[in-house]
Amino acid sequence: MRTLADSIAEPGLIFEHAPVGLMVTHDRIIERCNLALAEMFGYSPQQLAGQSTEMLYPSHEEFELIGDRGAVSMQRTGSYRDQRIMRHSKGHMFWCAVAGRSFTPEKPYASVIWVFEDISAQRPLSADLTTREREIAARLVAGMTSKQIGKELAVSHRTVEAHRSRLMHKLGVTTPGELIARILGMPRP
Structure with a gap:
């Protein structure tokens, strides 16, 4: 019978059966992913291998936007x-x-390992x-704040406020606190 120590000696086994989504990419192309990641997105690992992460x-x-932010951070x-x-x-x-x-x-997307966790149960759309x-x-x-968001997204704070107002209308809320609660998926009181 295999022990945990035996499994740890086989990194491939750990990668494949990890309870979170794992993915290795080269220049934003999926080289390899585990079953948890594939199932999270509704694919098989074979369907994702060789594909651009853009499909996710x-x-x-x-x-593009998340890619730009990620590159700067990495x-x-x-x-x-x-x-x-x-x-x-x-x-x-x-x-x-x-x-x-x-x-x-120095070439941030040349070779990256990613961890994905589905948090939709805590944060439903x-x-x-x-x-x-x-x-x-x-x-x-x-x-x-609206000003901080505007600066980060390179738009005016008034544009951010207009979007926030539309968000409040779409989500049927009247206060900023209710808006945050709805975005986080909290039930209405």
């Missing part, structure tokens, strides 16, 4: 992490906690949001 994002714009620190909305193969969106470490910070609304929602949850 809600839009091309988000693929060049500076060697790693990147965030919580973001991703796209399942069936088309529905879900929240993911994502962390990546580059093996080559309650409305179809635009790319910009998702970006703003994620930053509101992180506690950023």
